[in-house]
Amino acid sequence: MTISNQTKDNSNQQASAHANGKHLPGIASLSTQDFKAHRDSFFANMADNSIAFFAAATEVTRSNDTEFSFCQNKNFYYLSGFNEPDALLVLLKREHSQQTILFSLPKDKNQEVWHGRRVGQEQACSVYGVDQCFTLDEKDQHIAEYLNGITQVYFTFDDQPLTQTVFAWLAKVRATIRQGTKAPSKVVDASPIINELRLIKSDNEIEVMRQVNYISCLAHQRAMEKTQAGLYEYQIENEIRHEFTRHGARYAAYATIVAGGDNANILHYTDNSETLNDNELLLIDAGGELAGYAADITRTFPVNGKFTAPQKALYQLVLDSKSSVIEAIKPGVTFAKLNEIANQELTTGLYNLGILSGDLATLIAEKACKKYFIHGLGHWLGLDVHDVGDYHINQDKAQLREFAQGMVLTIEPGLYMPLDDTELDAQWRGIGIRIEDNIVVTEQGYENLTADCPETINDIEALMAR
Template sequence: MSLPVQDIAPFVERRRQVLRAMHARGGGIAILPTAREAIRNRDADYPYRHDSDFYYLTGFIEPEAWLVLIAGERDRALLFCRDRNLEREIWDGYRVGPEAARERFGFDETFAVDTLDATLPGLLANQPALYVPLADDRRFDLRLRGWLDGVRRLARSGASAPAALHDLRALVAEMRLIKDASEIATMRAAAEISAAAHVRAMRTARPGQHEYEVEAELLHEFRRRGSQAVAYNSIVATGANGCVLHYRAGDAVLQDGDLLLIDAGCELDGYASDITRTFPVNGRYSGPQRALYDLTVAAQAAAAALTRPGARWNEPHEAAVRVLAQGMIDEGLLSGSLDGVIESQQYTRFYMHKTGHWLGMDVHDVGDYRDPAAGGAQRPWRALAPGMVLTIEPGIYVRPADDVPERFWNIGIRTEDDAVVTADGCELITRGVPVDAAEIEALMRG
């Protein structure tokens, strides 16, 4: 069986970058396992998905694999993976095996994973520092303890265990925060697929359908266009369900006159997309729906205008909040001055989440939102930089209450796009699905 063509250069360079960072701290050894297979029930597994950090550094997607990096006089990148097994491959599919993996994925050495416990104590011996995922998996911690005990048993021959311990995931998170050209290209492709799925949902949704029927249209388009999975559980929420932030597609029936909020994105080659659109089931926004919908679009535009290099992480959110809070006052949802509503956080009654999050291999991707280089109890927000990818997703959620105008009851709206920070601003890569209310109505009529 031939392996799919894959450019290994980005993965090799990322491993070298980790090794350089380890050298800057005096060298050492890094150990990183991929994700475990998980039983769904009885003898049926959940669909397997690799560990994001592991894939980021290896490009390897099989389970039962381990990466070892050694920063020393001679840098070494090692992979431990499953041996070829023709009998198991009849049942479970092709395995790369150590021999093919060495050349295919650019490793210095590869070994059968069955040799891991016997090999690791010798590799750990006399290393100045150890880099592992800290407090990540109790079973891994126990296994690591066994390897370190093996090093101590070699003490008579002068071996010593690593004296320093570092969190490998924190190191890799800083790398993953800035996407390279290959990552952004993959994320663009994922965004195009997800946008097409949202367009399909707008064209096919109609009164009388169930939420799960619309979800099926999304899933069909994701897979039809080549994505491997959803990036997260799709939110398909009609009517009052749109006011539940993490609602799952259920069996509620789409009613004429209601809105449908869809928050859904696919995963393509390990990278997530994330889009939310809110549209009228019957193809036309009512007056109150249109007023609040246009408000979220204006808030998103204000946030996007401040999503640029040098801006702090919180600035787009604060811009969106000012637009939303003023709109809440104008529409009679809140009373008082704009500054007073913001200072008292009255607006959080109708807008209770942030305006975005990092996006990448994970839908809520890794990376500190505050400046990791700054000290003090309250570190400043991180400055945005080219190559960062984030969502911009303001919303408004109005539940029935005596002091809330009835015309707005049970309206839940969110507008979300994926933004790549560029040299002079940002690019919204998910605009393959319209966001303007008039354009959405025209698409639904067509």
């Protein structure tokens, strides 16, 4: 069945307007025209007489006849906005024309009674703006026709099932060369093209990310308000999820980390099963997902609402380092430069606290803080939490990609002092601290999407004292 269709200013003003209003002005999402604009940008990077394939995700079985919550392939979603499994998006570019074709599940009353409604072919054209939509059963026939006479084929090489399918299609076409078929002569990895497109966010994408950050900031604030000694970590995780869904972010963007005490020294701690103890810190790394886009925020605060002196000293050092790094963000700056700032601040601070010893200049040159700051300073953020985009890493592992307007990134310095590190003075052991913000690079500087999430010692203690 076929259906055819015959669009440094360091400014926080918009984000603050949402926060000051104490409510969301309407859940942001992308329109059909936004997804069409994404496709048009990809078409512009395709050679004439070429075709591109992007596959949707497949549902994953959780147990017997139940599935995990469906998460769409991000490249497929970026180009289509379509959120059903097993679909295929085809972009066909001839010399004087370009066409978008979707293959998707058919309308089927019996299947829909059991598994939910399907968009179907007719609505796929009218709602999602594709030129044609066919059922999945029609895929092989039509793709063989599309490939005849095409010169180049684009697909993402890291999608193994799609790669195998594309080469099977190509083999079938080449088998008919004696009948006059002209098979493609070149395959091209689509990843570098779509990664570059996704790296620069449009105004509408940034507005969605602004809102999901606002929602996520509310969730972190709720966690601070609800935390007390004796609760389980997972109970605080539940408070965070409650706030996400209450404001329209139905899913977490990643597995929430709620790490009390020494658990904070496990970077990807997601067990969230232990009790919270008096006089310990709680590190929460949590972000909601809205219209496919992620927030990624970390806050660390005392379980009982009051920092001890050692906690306060380390926390202020991390906070000051983060602030110095963010203040340097503008177009033309690189992660390499930001890492220099973070290394200078953290190493000097650890030296002043007596945690590092020796010649300060040598310690800075040797990046001695990395003994306790054991992960990267930040990463791209967007449809994926660790979003796509080239960092331009050189042989020294320095990230030399210059920032440009529309990039969104995280900044997340931290210090980790494991309980079993006997080289540390006892007062520091068992403390793990990370503070993470989400930053948009603007025309002359940056916008901090997480500026309304409490982070200063005074603000945290005042909030938790209510």
